[in-house]
Amino acid sequence: MDYLHPILDDAAIARMSSLALAHVGDAVYEVLVRSLLASDGLQTAKNLHRRTTQLVCAPAQAEAVQRILPLLDEHEQEVYRHGRNAKPKSVPKSASSAEYSQATALEALFGWLYLKGRYDRINELFGVIAEGFEE
Numbered sequence: 651m652d653y654l655h656p657i658l659d660d661a662a663i664a665r666m667s668s669l670a671l672a673h674v675g676d677a678v679y680e681v682l683v684r685s686l687l688a689s690d691g692l693q694t695a696k697n698l699h700r701r702t703t704q705l706v707c708a709p710a711q712a713e714a715v716q717r718i719l720p721l722l723d724e725h726e727q728e729v730y731r732h733g734r735n736a737k738p739k740s741v742p743k744s745a746s747s748a749e750y751s752q753a754t755a756l757e758a759l760f761g762w763l764y765l766k767g768r769y770d771r772i773n774e775l776f777g778v779i780a781e782g783f784e785e
Contacts, residue, residue, distance in 0.1 A: 657767035666765075668736040668758045671729070675761030680706050682760075682776050686783075705783065708745035711753035714779040721778065726759060733758025 663671075683705045687698055704710060715730075722730060733755035741750045763772045 655767065656765060658765045663762065663765055668729075668732045669738060669754070671759075671761035671765070672733055672736065672754045672757035673761065674764060675757035675759065676706075678760045678764045678772070679711070679757055679776075682772070686780055708742065708750045708753035711756050712745075712749040714782060715752050715756040717778050717782055718775045721775065722759075726763075729762045730755045730759050 680702070683702055684698070687693060687701055687705075693701070705714075719730070734751045736751075736754055736758070738750070738754060741747050745753070760772060760775075763769075763775075
């Protein structure tokens with residue numbers, strides 16, 4: 651098995667809960683953010699960490715997902731809806747329940763795309779999100 655690029659079939663992905671997809675997608679999204687920030691080459695470790703935590707928190711992810719919602723195809727919308735409707739055991743104090751649901755949905759979508767091996771689509775959607783980082 652290729653642990654860096656695990657491509658699962660539809661049946662294997664269908665057996666996963668939305669929260670399991672979000673678990674994977676959380677890591678994928680954070681790697682994307684960290685890679686983007688580090689590629690600037692001018693950041694200190696402290697600033698990298700501070701900016702990363704600003705961009706991967708639930709309120710920031712809830713804002714980011716609004717940029718890509720109109721771009722999602724039917725299957726991606728379904729994954730997003732399932733992720734948004736997942737019921738985590740707790741919500742962090744730094745986010746509203748709605749923000750946390752949207753962040754979970756974004757992570758589930760990125761996890762689903764990653765496990766399907768749709769790296770070009772991940773790059774396309776993250777590119778739209780990253781444009782908003784400049785604002």
